[in-house]
Amino acid sequence: MKLAAGRIKKPAYGAIILLWMIAPLFIGKYWTDVLNNVAIYALLGLSLNIILGYGGMFHMGHAAFYAVGAYTTAIINTAWGVPVLWLMPAAGLAAGLFALVVARPIIHLRGDYLLIVTIGMVEIVRIALINNVFGITGGANGIFGIDSPSVFGFQINGIVAPAHYFYLVTAFLAITIVLFYLLENSRFGRALKFLCSDEVAAEGSGINTAGYKLAAFVIGAVWAGMTGTLYASKMGFISPESFSFWESVVMFMIVILGGSGNIAGVLLGAALIIGLPEIFQGLQQYRLLIFGLALMIMMIFRPQGILPPKPRSYPIDKLEKNEVSL
Amino acid sequence: MSLLQVDNLTKRFGGLLAVDNVSFAVPEGAVFGLIGPNGAGKTTVFNLITGNYEPNDGSVSFDNRDITARPTHWIVSAGIARTFQTIRLFANMAVIENVLAGCHCRLRSGPVASMLRLPRQHKEERQALAKSMAELEFVGLLDQADNLARNLSYGNQRLLEIARALASDPKLIILDEPAGGMNELETAALVSLIARIQARGITVLLIEHDMSLVMKACEQLVVLEYGKKIAGGPPAEIKKNPLVIEAYLGSDDEDF
């Protein structure tokens, strides 16, 4: 049984990747745009997964980092005309620095307190954006006229030609998945999972838990910030509305419902939470009600999510006999 | 010469004086025991040494360095590893992964090296894995490497905690009731394991209620009662000390 499941897993993943890659050829503009949104939220979910999934920190203010990235992109691009894709590192850096500053004092807070404080953080950021802080965020109206991305001189307009944008965001998603997979299966990912499992034991085993928590926040924020660049350049304008507390809840649900700590689970979560409401358009007004119920029911029957991570296994049979000695 | 030196250590919890002006020195290479009736403050002393608690007064020095109230992970890197009285394993992870946690502070690869899968990182991981397997072999859990930690028997979970502590290459290992929940056979094996740890040149500091184990394994003892040190010396002397006898008779003489 187990063997059979293992044997179909690889072809199944292959088929899904292939379908994803060719989908824009067959579906219209509208549905391609839905896929673009799924990809953006998948990126946000994966970045939150580092903090929430591996690190086990109940962070519900991820939209704040996303906002910092998007606004950094919008401000620099509209002021000095720097090409948007060049601004991805800047956006990531800004969000990462922001995370470093705000996460440092709150990192030691226990689960539910951390949740509340991060909600407070994202609300303060939103209010700051509305109040046109430093006179550069454009207030409640936001910022207009952000350039489309261009790759080797080829303009990618996310609104007019969603299929072009699709391949851009898919490329970034693919890179992210590979990098995060390697990160998960490394000393770094292991340390996060240790501290998530038992913080006292992790610290007592020699892991700098505060440092790793902060690092998780920063890496998650950097990625959310870079995703902010993609979002801003796709829409052409951004406003505080797009980074409300509700956005944070959506990212949180993607991780928790999909499978906290599992990349495939987060991807599935993004597809379900962003994609399903589009399919059931008639039920639009019940969407949130259903999400809420789903959260409650999941916690009772499957608190680890639809696709929870499996315990990691190690290639111990590949070790030579003479390597194993004190 | 002493590896660990505890001077006038004091810890209060609200109105309770949990540790009261306790001093002792653990010589390098020794097996050293900390005993006393329940609630005497033994585990609190351990938590003060390992930086889990900050003392109200007094100091801890290790290897001629002051380590008072340093962060726990820093103290582990400095060479003090510990096990916990209530077992604290990473229950849903493989046995081998639990041991790798101990290796952590001896490895260097950061997130960037991992994301780029540098050869150095790859090699380091392989060495850590081999080292962890060797520690499992040392405590006798090699055949359980793939099993999940929560599936181990109670006694084996205690051994796994020891393997995890050893994997950090400590100079001093602190064992908090290592025989707790073990049967006689397992306890006897533990005595020889402690001797083998000592033979590796690692100093051992332990809390234990099983007096036969303490008498067999330890070269030196310190006795605590109500947070105060009431006696110290080799087991044979401690056994005859009237203060100690009274402390134990006053609570539970069964242990003695």
Place this chain on the structure above:
Amino acid sequence: MEQFFTQLTNGLAVGGIYALIALGYTMVYGVLKLINFAHGDLFTIGAYLGLTLLTSLALTDHIGGLAGVLLLAVMAMGLVGIIGILLDRAAYKPLRTSPRLSAVVSALGASIVLSNTVMLVYGPSTRVYPQGLLPSQVFYIFGLPVPVMRFVILAASIVLMIGLYVFIQRTKIGTAIRAAAIDQDAARLMGINVDRVIMLVFFIGPALGGAAGVMVGLYYGQITFTMGWTYGLKAFTAAILGGIGNIPGAMVGGLLLGVIEALGATYISMAWKDAIAFFVLILILIVRPTGLLGERVAEKI
């Protein structure tokens, strides 16, 4: 001076409302160590049920303004209390033995469900409370004007808080609640029906929240289905400020936060009014996570 006094009384009135909501958070946290994220939405439901009762039963026409409002508030409290018990049954009871964070996620889900149910039933637009139910006169203290409304709101919340305090401190059931808050297992061994205590806590807390909802309707005259979120977060801040789990702390924290917010909005910046509570919250959690009246406890290792 007059402005200061106006804002002070305004802050106290709003603070009384925060305090009433905060009591619900603090009581549930005290017994279950759970942040009931849906509590703010129970407050919203109180406001909406109050409106329905007010318009459909026309109470105030039959028995006069103040008495009608009083009766209305009691009915709304009872109904919201029952909803509170049902909420516990559906969202929290199945998770008593699960990790705490599962219950937090479930609470979040419940909050979404409740606020969207209100939206589906009453519609997404702002609803207006009938005017003129409470006296709109202004009276003068030392020559400074205070609307009677503020006084009534503050007095009502103080009466409810004192009532709760006496109930918790002086009655046998109150003692059972305090015992369960300290150690559930020990309380159970002493013959206290802890399940009953939890049920009671999930009745009283939401009932007080429901009362606060009616007060907001009367005070501001309009209610929206999303207001539970803001009020809930602010009341939670108040509970933390006073030390969560601590009943007098919630009262002090509520009044304090109301005043801080009113004065901050006037003297610092109106546009940042809503952010003030969050700044206070973050600051207090960083500096003194156990609140002003709470005490520090070391983690057992």
